Amino acid sequence: MTRGRPRDTAIEGRLLAAAAEELRRGGYEGLSIDRVAERAGVAKTTLYRRWASKAELVVALIASMREEIPFEPSDDPRGDLTTLVVTIAAGLSSTPTSLIADLAAASARDPRVGESVRALWADRHGAVTAVVAKAQQAGIVLSHVAPAVLVDQLVGPLYYRLLVTGEPLTPDYARTLMLSVLGPEESP
Amino acid sequence: MTRGRPRDTAIEGRLLAAAAEELRRGGYEGLSIDRVAERAGVAKTTLYRRWASKAELVVALIASMREEIPFEPSDDPRGDLTTLVVTIAAGLSSTPTSLIADLAAASARDPRVGESVRALWADRHGAVTAVVAKAQQAGIVLSHVAPAVLVDQLVGPLYYRLLVTGEPLTPDYARTLMLSVLGPEESP
Amino acid sequence: MTRGRPRDTAIEGRLLAAAAEELRRGGYEGLSIDRVAERAGVAKTTLYRRWASKAELVVALIASMREEIPFEPSDDPRGDLTTLVVTIAAGLSSTPTSLIADLAAASARDPRVGESVRALWADRHGAVTAVVAKAQQAGIVLSHVAPAVLVDQLVGPLYYRLLVTGEPLTPDYARTLMLSVLGPEESP
Amino acid sequence: MTRGRPRDTAIEGRLLAAAAEELRRGGYEGLSIDRVAERAGVAKTTLYRRWASKAELVVALIASMREEIPFEPSDDPRGDLTTLVVTIAAGLSSTPTSLIADLAAASARDPRVGESVRALWADRHGAVTAVVAKAQQAGIVLSHVAPAVLVDQLVGPLYYRLLVTGEPLTPDYARTLMLSVLGPEESP
DNA sequence: CGGTAAGCGAGACGGTACGTCTAGTCTTCCC
DNA sequence: GGGAAGACTAGACGTACCGTCTCGCTTACCG
Structure with missing residues (x-):
């Protein structure tokens, strides 16, 4: 018409x-x-x-901007998770901090922006959640805490450092986070 | 002068x-x-x-606007930590999110502002770090991970939820974080 | 075709x-x-x-918009003229000033508009000119000045007041103009 | 202050x-x-x-842009008036017509602008009024019509030609207006 | 009767100007 | 030197308007 x-x-x-x-x-x-x-x-x-x-x-x-980052889970949840977290950390630290902060600010001001931004991260974080759940089922993670919380403790510190403390996001830091959440790898 | x-x-x-x-x-x-x-x-x-x-x-x-919340560490690091984290979560969720996000954005743009903002959180986070270290020394936390990282995993998720996922910061959530980091309380 | x-x-x-x-x-x-x-x-x-x-x-x-205002000259040029000028004054003052001014401005900018606008007034002013010429021939107006000039002095002041000084166009004012141009009426 | x-x-x-x-x-x-x-x-x-x-x-x-044209009234009101009217005509015809028309239009729309524009002409018109009054007192102008009206009939036609009929403002025309208002000069 | 040329409605588009707003700096005089 | 008042730079914002354009549809006339 x-x-x-x-x-x-x-x-x-x-x-x-x-x-x-x-x-x-x-x-x-x-x-x-x-x-x-x-x-x-x-x-x-x-x-x-x-x-x-x-x-x-x-x-x-x-x-x-949501790029489809295809992620193929392997049989090694611990390795997968490390890869994912390190990748996320690398992605965040290669993006201008002010951009991420501005997006967070815009999200807080306008719910529609918020929705859009969350959708932006959704893929990555979804992948992390899936792998964490898998690891938990495999008995690698002993914690009985909900996977979502574990994800928050893996990913949250990255944003925290970036947006709040200003400390650098090194791959080492990402691995340390992993270690703290999953515990030391058991020798076979 | x-x-x-x-x-x-x-x-x-x-x-x-x-x-x-x-x-x-x-x-x-x-x-x-x-x-x-x-x-x-x-x-x-x-x-x-x-x-x-x-x-x-x-x-x-x-x-x-920040109220001086005098914190007196007791002999119970686990209890102290719970109190601290719950208090921080409550403080964050009672402040307009857009404010905190705008402060983060301003920090990212201007280092001087960043310093000021960090000073703003310093007290609380300092207290958390101290208690975590104490708990670690007392053997409550078995992890060999640096206290600073544990703090990131306690506090980071709060900011993460606030600024990124938009999920609510309930006291329960704070306690769940504690549980995940410290492990289940041992019965005496 | x-x-x-x-x-x-x-x-x-x-x-x-x-x-x-x-x-x-x-x-x-x-x-x-x-x-x-x-x-x-x-x-x-x-x-x-x-x-x-x-x-x-x-x-x-x-x-x-050119309305054909039929005008029937009588044997009394002085009366005719008064009628005409008073009518013109009334017409002008009943039209929004800004409209007339805008037309003048548009005329000044675009010659074609000018031509059109002039054609709009032509009838009325033509009638005035005719009557003035007739009055002059009848000896009512002693002046040897060209009728066109007399018309300018009858009609011009109306526009002048409207567009320049902003003073009101009363019927009295119109009659005063008449008086000034034709001189006082002779008693029979 | x-x-x-x-x-x-x-x-x-x-x-x-x-x-x-x-x-x-x-x-x-x-x-x-x-x-x-x-x-x-x-x-x-x-x-x-x-x-x-x-x-x-x-x-x-x-x-x-208005130049202060200092005007010194002499003992010859007829000459003074001629000078003034010719000068005004010259001034008007040397200014882009669209400008004057636009000013009139702006005046009609906004009273404050109108006031400013009137102030712009005030000097000149005031001078004319003064000289006309003087001429009338000196018996040169026999008319019993108010000076203001005579001024309208001297100056009005200039604007009328400029803004309405589009005819040129020659010095001759100005003198003709004078002649029509003051009557022919008496030979000594 | 079917082709074709033009009229028409709807609205996108480029370009330009307007007047308002804000942050932060600068200047002046007064205490 | 602190304070009040306000001028100043720089530049963004969102709106309005004009005149052109691009569609798809409709209406006539012409062969």
Whole structure:
């Protein structure tokens, strides 16, 4: 029923790409609508026709950034978990801290952004949870604590260091976390 | 040594009160320096002489809002730790999340702010570290992992839930964290 | 020769009516093409197919507004003239000033608009000129000055007050102008 | 009484000069606030602190462009009047018509602008009124019509031609107006 | 009767300007 | 030197408007 000139589908991609670049450079705060539009070679009105505000743009952007990181669980839960946590730590420390912090702040301000951001992490954390559950079933983790809590204790400290204490996220630290949660590896 | 007109000590209080009101109404984003100064009946210069930026003002504001919770370590490290973690969780969940997230974001952008914010948490976290070390020495915690890491695994998940997953910080959750780190209490 | 779907003749009227209403409310400046089209229930394209720009639309609008005010000269030029000038004054003061001013401004910017607007006044002013010439021939006006100049001195002050000094255009003022130009009436 | 940092007096001049240049190039329509500010090397807020809108800026600009034409009344009211009217006509016809029309339009929309614009003409028109009154007292003008009306009939036609009929404002025309109002000069 | 040319509705698009807001710095005078 | 007042820079924000464009549908006339 609603007709008219169809939207140029390429524009959305260009805008999101431009916004991503802006976000990468200056974080949420430093993302300027004018610059995004200019970088995308698009009129500001065209951007606003799609997203009514900066927040909505970022929501869409984050959603579009969810890369499918395929993870293949092996028979070695302990090894899998180490890989996962180290990878997450590496991913976090290779992303500008201010960006992650800005996303957290934007999430806290706008529930829709929050949802979008959580969906962004969902894959990775879901994988961790799955492996932890598996390890628990295999008897590797003796704890009777819910897997979700163990995940919080593996992943939470990473964000904590990043956002609160400012300490570095080394692979060693990630492994130490593993050790603390899983206990020392038993020699065969 | 110090010359010239002494600072009007009442002003600081008026400014912080004004800032608190602004923060209450519009959050970090909606806090306007101009409005704070005007509401306090004070020149903007006077505000900036005390705090170099909006972030620092908010840091000071938060600091002023923090109640000195004197903590007296008892002979029961496990009980002490539980009290501490539950208290921290309660403090965090009673503060608007957006505030904490904005502080983290401001920290990531400006190291000086980061330092201030860290000082804000320092007391509490210091206390936790001390008790954890004590518990470890007392043999309650069998882990050979550094106390700092255990603290990260007690406190980190709280921030993680708050800033990342958005899940609630209940006292039960805090206790579950304790359990996971310390292991089940041994019956005497 | 002419192929394709013929233009809907009713649309032009609806557009002009809509434009007239818009002009009445907000003057030239406040006339928005988008709103005119919407008010007429017509696509913007359809409007632009008829007039290539806002100015041309207004030109057509003004042209369509030319009401034929039939004027029947009597044997009493002085009376006729009074009637005419008072009528013109009344017409001007019953029209929003800003509209007249905007038309003048649009005229100054675009010659085509100017031509159209002048045609709008032409009838009335033509009638005045005719009567003045007649009065001059009848010896009522002693001046040897060209009728056109006398007309300027009768009508010009009306616009002058309206557009420049902002003073009101009362019937009395109109009569005073008459008196000044024609001189006092001779008693028979 | 006036406290705070004083306005930088040089800025006003720079802004007006920039606006004048803009006006010269693109007329009222083509004058962009952003460009004026940029050309003047000044923040837009600084401009808006002085004039609340484009119209007000232009009012000030026009006012600043008005040269103080010192007028010394002689013993020859007829000559004085001729000089004045011819000068006014010259002034009007040397100014872009669209500017004057735009000022009239802006006046009609905003009373404050109207006041400013009237003040702009006040000097000249005041001088004319004074000389007319003097001429009337000296018996040169026999009319018993109020001076203000005579002034309207001398000056009004100039604006009328400019804004309505579009006819040129020649010195001859001005003299004809004089002649019509004052009557033919008596030979000594 | 089917092709084709134009009218039409709906709305996207580029481009540009507007006026408002904010943070933080700077300048001046007063105590 | 502290304080008040406010000017100043820099730049983002979201809205409005104009005139062009791109669709798909509809209506006529023409062969």
